[in-house]
Amino acid sequence: EDKVVQSPLSLVVHEGDTVTLNCSYEVTNFRSLLWYKQEKKAPTFLFMLTSSGIEKKSGRLSSILDKKELFSILNITATQTGDSAVYLCAVLLGTSGGTSYGKLTFGQGTILTVHP
Amino acid sequence: EAGVTQSPTHLIKTRGQQATLRCSPISGHTSVYWYQQALGLGLQFLLWYDEGEERNRGNFPPRFSGRQFPNYSSELNVNALELEDSALYLCASSSTWDRDGTDTQYFGPGTRLTVL
Numbered sequence: 001e002d003k004v005v006q007s008p009l010s011l012v013v014h015e016g017d018t019v020t021l022n023c024s025y026e027v028t029n030f031r032s033l034l035w036y037k038q039e040k041k042a043p044t045f046l047f048m049l050t051s052s053g054i055e056k057k058s059g060r061l062s063s064i065l066d067k068k069e070l071f072s073i074l075n076i077t078a079t080q081t082g083d084s085a086v087y088l089c090a091v092l093l094g095t096s097g098g099t100s101y102g103k104l105t106f107g108q109g110t111i112l113t114v115h116p
Numbered sequence: 117e118a119g120v121t122q123s124p125t126h127l128i129k130t131r132g133q134q135a136t137l138r139c140s141p142i143s144g145h146t147s148v149y150w151y152q153q154a155l156g157l158g159l160q161f162l163l164w165y166d167e168g169e170e171r172n173r174g175n176f177p178p179r180f181s182g183r184q185f186p187n188y189s190s191e192l193n194v195n196a197l198e199l200e201d202s203a204l205y206l207c208a209s210s211s212t213w214d215r216d217g218t219d220t221q222y223f224g225p226g227t228r229l230t231v232l
Contacts, residue, residue, distance in 0.1 A: 034220065041204065041226040042120075043159075048220050088159070092219065094172075102149070102172045103161035104208075104221060 002027040006089050006107035014115050017079050021110045023089030024071040033065055033072050034104065036088040043088055046074070079114045086111050118143065120209050120224030128230045129197050137192040137227045141209030147171075148190040149210070149221055150182060154203040162205075165190055197231045204228050 007022045025033070032050040036043035047056045049065035049072060056063050060079075065072045076083055086109040094101030121140045129135050141148050150162040161174040165184035173180075179195040188209075194201055205228075208221035 032219075036223070042206070043223045045220055045222055090159075092221075102147075102164045102166075103174065104149070104151075104159070105161070106159040108158050 002091070002093065002105045004089055004091050004105050004107040006087075006110050008110060009108060010111040010113070012113045012115065013079055015080055017114075018075065018077045019079060019112065021074040021076075021087050021089075021112070022071065023073070023107055025089075025091050025105075026070065027091050027093055027105060029093050029101075030067070031092045031094055034090045034092060035063055035072075035074050036090065038086040038088055038109070039084075046087075076112075079112075081114050081116055084112055084114045120207055120222055122205075122207050122224040122227050124227060125225070126228045126230070128232065130232050131197055131199060133197050135194045135197060135201075135229055137194075137205050137207075137229070138189065139192070139207030139209075139224060140189045141207075142222055145209035145211050145222075146188055147210045147219070148184055148188065149208040150190070150192050151206045151208065152176075152203045153206060153226070154200070159206065163192065194229070199231050202229060202231045 004025045032048050034048050035046040047063045052067035060077045063074045088109045089107040090104040123138045147166040149164045151159045153159045163173050163182050164171045168184050182192040184190045204226045206226045208223045210219045210221045
């Protein structure tokens with residue numbers, strides 16, 4: 001069964017801290033790994049990673065994928081209260097015709113709380 | 117550019133009734149995905165429509181069904197509602213599946229379905 005596991009499940013930090021969120025996966029037909037931020041309702045897309053070892057960066061956020069060890073990390077530097085959210089890791093599966101084709105399999109999410 | 121839109125925002129039904137949820141994808145996107153996010157559970161893949169056809173479905177009973185219209189908007193129908201169907205239903209859209217990097221799924225704000 002396809003599985004995505006995130007750790008920690010929750011994290012409380014103060015503004016200015018740096019945090020690292022982890023995502024490991026065991027899936028068949030890996031296509032890509034995605035990170036989303038969910039504040040109220042709609043998960044907001046952050047990164048898509050397909051190649052191992054290449055860091056994606058956007059402002060204070062960065063992410064990297066290790067396809068050999070089957071994990072990814074999301075780093076947030078100089079955290080702000082606006083970073084408080086649930087961070088979701090998801091793996092996009094599938095080759096054409098497979099039963100897992102097209103679906104995102106999500107981890108449980110990491111609840112990040114940033115205090116002023 | 118408008119994002120994915122969903123209606124209604126909230127829906128309250130009683131057990132045994134039917135619910136219809138609607139989704140309009142980002143302009144130019146042909147694929148629509150439905151996910152269920154129940155309290156305490158992660159996002160679970162429900163259905164995927166592309167070019168008017170159902171491409172894949174998750175492990176949900178047949179009373180969860182849907183369709184995609186010629187303008188690529190989509191409808192999710194849930195028949196014979198049960199209490200455990202209470203959840204946030206998220207719709208996502210993506211552009212053509214086979215082109216690398218363009219199948220990122222972008223989510224709408226969701227419909228909160230409450231079954232009494």
